[in-house]
Amino acid sequence: MVPTVAVAGATGGIGRTLVEQILKENKFSVIALTRSENVESPVSGAQYVQVDYEDIPALAKQLETHTVHTVICAIGMLGLDCSEAQIHLIRAAEKAPTVQRFVASEWGYHTKEERKNIDPGVDWFLSAADILKESRLTYTRPVCGAFMDLLGTGSPRMKSHIPPMTIAVDVLNREACIPGNGSNTITMIYSYDAATLIAKLLELDDSEWSEFSFCAGVDTTLSEVLKTAEEVCGEKFKVTYMEPDDVNKGDVPSMKPLEGSGIQHDEQKEYGSFGYQLYLADGFNLPTQYRVGDKFPDFKPTTVREFLSSCWDKKA
Template identity: 40%
Template sequence: MSTIAVAGGTGGIGKTIVEALLQERKYRVVVLTQNNPKEDPVLRQTQQIQINYNDIDSIVETLEKHAVHTIISAIGIYTEEAAQSQMNLVQAAEKSSDTKRFVPSEYSFIQTEDLLPHDPSIKYWLDAAELLKKTKLQYTRVCPGVLMDYWGMPRVRTNIHQHVLGIDVANCWAGIPGDGNDKMSVTYSYDLAAYIVKLLDLEEWPEFSIFAGDDITFNELLKLAEEARGKKFDVVYDCAENIKAGQVTVPPFLTGVSEEEAREMTVLVSRLTIAGAFNLPKERMNALFPDIKPVKMREFLLNTWKDEA
């Protein structure tokens, strides 16, 4: 039985990946965390291991003690410190005699240098990818586009932190970037997790593992959301010039985030949307795993909001 370690597996997409791994029953699942172990019915089925990301040698010792074959990183890379934690984890995996594979924490679009002006934090992901290239580890960068979950909150089953990305389905409001016709690839987090587990069966990994549940524009998404809710939304459009200048419409209904955090997120998502970053290449790996039937956007919205129409 192979041991899979999920770094940052106590919440967010990491916990969703842990749930999917546990369903397989053929992996021993350990969760690497820098915090104290959590009391949780899902995590109770794993072994939670508290580690110090600043101590590479102790991480190596932990990986070898538990014979970790594959690391799936789901560390939230929002700061320089978090980015360094993942870099240290890569170095530890390279030194470990047991660890052969590594999935870095990305789970979005294909990060490239030309997108750095839109999102300087892309540097964190590029640095990790460059480091992985220099190791003997097999690795793959998983790209599902935008997670559908954001348009199902707070009703949908998810571990993802709540944000409004363009359309607030719960409050029937939309602030759409550009003309609303930029294509986005979208995937439900539980479908993404199912695909990641399937990747473990492959003998070889491509540099990028691209999956998507659907492709859609904000205008198309708005129509589906209005259909699901049975009413017209209040809609504003932010033009490309304003978005580039950082002048965006902040969602009026905020849950768990400050207005400034919501503004920063809206600017970031809007810039990446009009830059085409979320429109993934059509060469995808869905066909390799035909038993996974990813949910489409319309089905996702109708199922989530059927009692609210």
């Protein structure tokens, strides 16, 4: 019998990508959990199940009924309600006798207690981790660093479900805002590569799971990313370098929101300030230990140059 994986937040950017790649690996069946009764453009091969994250007993029953073995949470932690939804999902997974493993919703930068001054939402991630530590479930916290997809924002050739946004290097408009001198290390990965690593991780025994699963693609710097983007595009970008003290005070320029993204000017500035501060605090510099790709020598992540070329090189 093929094991069943449930993906919560399955219609979001990360969630949909995970559903696609897990099905592509063809080792698991997928239950896509969603609050919506109707799903636009469902992924072929996935069974969509409407759930209520407020009702833990009913949620546990759904997991048991579909004989779910592993739960992956891809609910974006955008507010307290999202945090509570994940906590309820953990409680339900522990109640469901078929569920043995849980992949927590982290996905972005490396959350730590000392980064709460930058992101108060760190508590949401740490609370879930504390509950999982006390549970019977085998679990892991996936961390991806920075998604390469943002470098393709505005390109009609990019394949991605990550919401479009321009931070640091705006290839579409040939602009860049670099915190400090751009020399801090940033770990980047293409979203489909990250989803592939999670799909492969599902095949491993519980004993090979660790608390963190670092889905690392490549280690680079913003200066190197900018240089590569200029080379691929064949032109120099307009570059603004920001003093670290200004960044930490939130005194940063705002890049242009992508037309049609729905992001307002003040939101764009807020997102940028958040990302720049985390970059300077090495929040996107993932540890070398517990990198998932090390377990799969045949896995070759997309490089920054390969990604940029696929999106922006006119000869590609």
